[in-house]
Amino acid sequence: MLTAEDKKLIQAIWEKVQGHQEDFGAEALQRMFITYPQTKTYFPHFDLSCGSDQIRGHGKKVVNALGNAVKSMDNLSQALSELSNLHAYNLRVDPPCFALQLLSQCFQVVLAVHLGKDYTPEVHCAFDKFLSAVAAVLAEKYR
């Protein structure tokens, strides 16, 4: 699915995310909660106010996990195996892939906002494919 060229583009863009994991992650989550309020249903235990410590902490966690996926693009299934179990058996984000798609859209918006013109069509394509692949792996064990 991901070509060699895609992987190069993804790794290059990820360089720009370094150092901003918490900011980008928090912003993506914030945008997701505002744009798609139904996603808040997965976080009844969180303080969802803007800039909350929980959102920042969780945003950082999510982006670090994505960073791990970037390092393991040749073997996403294995690299994300634990998270796949978590999403399938504990979190049960429903329906599979759809809610993750909403986060993918918001994360891409964050990248576009911060990278502007550098979020070229080619990068956009590669990253969209990458996030779809990650979402597919996370939904692998649903049934």
Added chain:
Amino acid sequence: MVHWSAEEKQLITSVWSKINVEECGAEALARLLIVYPWTQRFFDNFGNLSSPTAIIGNPKVRAHGKKVLTSFGEAVKNLENLKATYAKLSELHCEKLHVDPENFRLLGDILIIVLAAHFTKDFTPACQATWQKLVGVVAHALAYKYH
């Protein structure tokens, strides 16, 4: 009937007033064809769509992108009456063009990313939320006459 708050209307019209419809439309359509290549099936007569560079430079893509986004302007002018505004286009997309309405959602999401890249920090979360709502209702209106 969709309800739009005063703030939402303001966010829609202020963003719209700053968009270069030709550039933005061309880019959105090009990205749709690049990021979701199966959408190229609707554009067999557009000539060279063999690479991102070819797609971006393709004059038919540019022209059609402009047409599509210009039509989007009708939504901005008729927020209270989108179903009526898009009734004819909905029938066209169903009966003549045979476009799966899922593609309207894809184009909507792409447009959001184009706006984000263009406006960067000014494309605030409130802005994104309003515009995602707008592209969603436009997609819904375009799918409304499907049978």
